[in-house]
Amino acid sequence: MLATVIHAARDIRVEQVADPALSTGADAIVRVVAACVCGSDLWPYRGVTETNEPHRIGHEFVGIVEEVGPDVAKVKAGDFVIAPFYVCDSTCVNCRNGVSTSCTQGGWWGSDDRLGGFADGAQGERVRVPLADGTLAVVPGPVGDDEIAGLLTLSDVMGTGHHAAVSAGVSAGDSVAVVGDGAVGLCAIIAAKRLGATTIIAMSRHPQRQALAREFGATHIVEERGDAGVKAVRALTDEVGADRVLECVGTKESMDQALRSTRPGGMVGYVGVPNGGPELPIGAMFGRNVGVNGGVAPVRGYIEALLPDVRSGAIQPGKVFDLVLPLAEAAEAYAAMDERRATKVMLRP
C-alpha cells in the first residue's frame, strides 16, 4: 500500500510499504478515508526534532474497518470509525479517570512497541489499529462525504480545543480569551461557545482566521501581543483579565501571554505542546491565584459527547480544513501548512 514517510527535514515522500496485518487478536485493519497533517507533524518537518531514520508519519484519521481480530467485540468490519491521535484500551484506571492519553496499555501511531508490533502512521491507505475496541469510536452510518471533515476533527483538533476549554473550567457566562489561531485555537473558540462563554476573545492577526474565529463564536478580535495584548484583553474584561484563557500554541511567549491575560483567580487551559519546555513562573501565578491545567488532550473520551453536535451541524469544526489534497500530494500538504498557506490540510487516499 501507499503511505507517507518522512526521510529528513522537508523530505516527505509517499511510498510503497508493506500492507498491515492483524497480529494481536485485539486489533483491526482500517482503510483510511481521510487523514490530516497536524501542527506537531511540522516539528520533524522543520527539523525542530530530528529524523534519524526514515519513518511513517501521521496520527489523525477516520476510516472504514476492513477486518478485526478474534478478540474484538465492539467494532466490526464495515463500521465507519474515528481514531484518536493515540491508542488506548478505554478500560484502565487512567482511561476511566478520563485521561486515556495516559492509558496503561496505550501508545502512539507510527511506533513499534508493546502494541503487538508496528502500528502504522495515519497518512497512508491502511492502518493496523491495536486495542481496536478501546481506540476506535464507531459512527453509526450512513456517513455522508460532507461529514468527513467534521468527523475527522474529532480525531484531534476539536477534542483538543475542547480539552483546553474543559481544563480551564469554562462555564456559562465566562469571558474567555484564546491564544493561538491555528486549527486547535479555532476549535477552542467553538468549545468555549458550546460551554456557554459569552465573551470570547480571539487573539489573531490573520484576516481569514479572524473571519473563521468570528463565525465560530468569537465576540472580539485582539491583534496586539505582549503588554498591548494584555491591555486589550483587560479592556474587554472589567480591567481584570479573562476568566479563562485557552493556550493553544505551546511557546514561552504564548504561555506568558495567556498567564498575564487571565484575571486573578482565573485559569489557563493549555493544550499547546510545550515546545522546548517553557517553565511556568510560579511566583507570578501565586500572587494572582492564576491556575494552569491541561496537557495532551484525551480526545478519545470526548468523541461521544461531541459527535451529536458535529453531526447535527450545531458546531462546524470541519471548516478548519481549508485545503484537501490526495495522499500522493502529502509533500505539498506539509509545505502548505509550514508556509501558513493552509490552516489545516486533509489528505484523501
Added chain:
Amino acid sequence: MLATVIHAARDIRVEQVADPALSTGADAIVRVVAACVCGSDLWPYRGVTETNEPHRIGHEFVGIVEEVGPDVAKVKAGDFVIAPFYVCDSTCVNCRNGVSTSCTQGGWWGSDDRLGGFADGAQGERVRVPLADGTLAVVPGPVGDDEIAGLLTLSDVMGTGHHAAVSAGVSAGDSVAVVGDGAVGLCAIIAAKRLGATTIIAMSRHPQRQALAREFGATHIVEERGDAGVKAVRALTDEVGADRVLECVGTKESMDQALRSTRPGGMVGYVGVPNGGPELPIGAMFGRNVGVNGGVAPVRGYIEALLPDVRSGAIQPGKVFDLVLPLAEAAEAYAAMDERRATKVMLRP
C-alpha cells in the same frame, strides 16, 4: 501601646509604640485578643528576607472593635472580629470573584501605603484596620475563651488549608495527599475531610504532627520523600497517584513531590508561598495532564462558610496551637517556631 518589632534576623522585641488612631473614616481600631506567628514571619526572622530597618510584624489576629470611623456601616464597637492576613474591601471585582487577596483597594498589615497611613502589624495590643467593613468578619457573641484558638485559625491557616483543597477541586470520594505537616498542612487535612475526601494521606515524619493529622482525618501517613514518597502514595491509590495533592510548603522539593504524587488528570492545589520561586516543569505536567492551581489564599471570603463548623466543633483547627505565650514573650514564640518546638504559637496581649 506594646507591639512586636523585628530589628534584624533573630532580633524580635516587644516595644512601646504609638497608639493607632482612626484616619480614613472607613477604618476601625481593634483591641487584639489573640495573634499568631506565621511560618512566613520566619523568613525575616531567619534572614531569608532582609530586614533593612526595624518594623512592626504579624498579620493574623482576632479582637474586639473599640472604635470605628464615620463611614463604617457593618462593624461596630464591641464586636468580636476576625481579621484575615490582609486588608480588602470585599466589594471590588476581584473580591466579588472570590480573590480578595487581589483586592483593587487592599493591602498588607504592617505596611504604610495608600490605606490611609500605617496599618499596624498584628502582634501588638491594638491595630488600625483600614476598610473595616470589608476586612473584618464579625463573630456573633458571646465568644468563649475556648473558642479563640479555632476562630484565630480563620485569619489564615484554616482558610489557607481550605484554599488548597478548593483549588485542587477536592470532592466527595477523592484520594488526597497533603505535602507539608505545618499548621497549614494540618488544616488542609481538615479541609479535605470536610469536602468529602475518603483517602487522605499525610506526608509527615513528625510523630506529634502525625497524631494530629490522624485526629484531623488522615487515613494514612507516608514518611518517605522523593521517589520513595511517590511510590508510597501510588501504592495507596491504585498505583496511579492521588486525585488531588495539596502542596503546603512552597519549596522546589515539595512542589516536585506534589506534582509527581498526583495521578494523571489530577490537580495540585498549592498554597505554600513559593520560596525562591521554583519554576514548574510544564513538559512533565503536560504529558500527564497534571494541573496546578492556588496561590495566596483569599481567606476573607471563606470565613463565613467555615465559621459554623468551627463554632459547632465539627472541625477543630484550633488544635494546631501547641503553645500560647503572652505578647511580652514574642521572641520566644519565634524561637519555638523556628526550632520546630512548636507547630503554631498564639500570642495573647
